[in-house]
Amino acid sequence: MTLTESSVPRLPRHVRFRFDAARNCHVLLAPELVIMPDEIAVAILEAVDGTASVGGIADLLAARYEAPRDAVLADCIEMLNDLAKKGMIAA
């Protein structure tokens, strides 16, 4: 599976994304795996709600951070595909 601008990403049932108070950071949890996403990844994951498309997420973040949409979209596609390869994002 490869995500494109029109894909609608979501977290699979068995993947959890939450803030961890003990470490003061967000964590992405899957079987035998803990990932601590960086700030950009957290912003993208917070926008993954099962209804927004990758393009829609890029629109939102480009506006919020006043960043060029092309660059934001490329970041979103790269990060989400990286997680999809690990089975941590579905579409």
Place this chain on the structure above:
Amino acid sequence: MNDLAPASVTRAAVAPPMAIMMELTHRCPLKCPYCSNPLAMDRARDEMDTATWMRVITEAAALGALQGHFSGGEPMARDDLAQLVQHAHREGLYTNLITSAVLLDQQKMHMLAEAGLDHVQISFQGAESGIADHVAGLRNAHVKKLAAARLVRDAGLALTVNAVMHRQNLHQLPAMLDLAVEAGAQRIEVAHVQYYGWALKNRAALIPTRGQLDEATRIVDEARKRLEGVLNIDYVVPDYYASRPKSCMSGWARRFFNVTPSGKVLPCHAAETIGHLRFDSVKDKSLAEIWLNSEAFNAYRGTDWMPAPCKGCERAEIDWGGCRCQALAIAGDAGATDPACSLSPHHDRMLNLAVEESAAGSEAFVYRMIS
């Protein structure tokens, strides 16, 4: 994005644990001769009650544990499993059920999924009933496991096949990989038996030959390429043939702890074999107090305890000195260099044990039982 980097542990700052392993019970319908439970098991009357386990779960989450593993024995032998899973889920733990699955049915699967269970790990003793039921010491175990795997997949939970491999079933490894794909598992742990407790007692019947190990490694390497994106394969080798130790538990008291049915808190499930250590109980102390200050946890934490040649070794913070239980079992001293390391004076003796027992060992098992 970074996979979680190991936080360095020093006396000054002990990082929070990543995971809690809860051995809810030592009761189990299976009798596997490599069971990771100790030879002297807790009885049903020694098991902690629901309220105490719930307090332990709350304390573990507050301490920073992110993953909660429900194990045993067979954790489904406890009537309160769904209640404990629900509590762990509400506390934010990623919940994992490590089970033989022979007690799983549609109704229990539904209850556990509703409770917030994330992941189920089902052990398989072989790729078909003949060897699988023989190793498990339970008739029809294998077909029940296959049916249970379908229930897990249909409930939409993550499924891991735990393929426990040894001399008597390694010829079925390709079929085990096929079984995992057909069952819809996302992961398989191809786990060569590790020789502690019951497995140590049965080592002569279980340990593979060098040739078998090399063939298994070749099969896993090939399957990883062929099944990329379909099945993640974790591979655990028997370190008797290794030249460097495994990073046992990712370092003593560094990321994990284990709570026994009766409430003892251990750095690993086999730690009680180290007779001179005293392990605290959740009945007497908080988990935070035990994690940070317990004598047993600090005994081999970090690198300060290491003997030569471990101390200062460039791998000291890669393998954390390997396994203390193995150092005791083979070298006779829990503080010695892990004999899996070629720098240990006991290394050749350990290798020879494997070579000799795999060639001439009896195939007969001493099955696990509560005596």
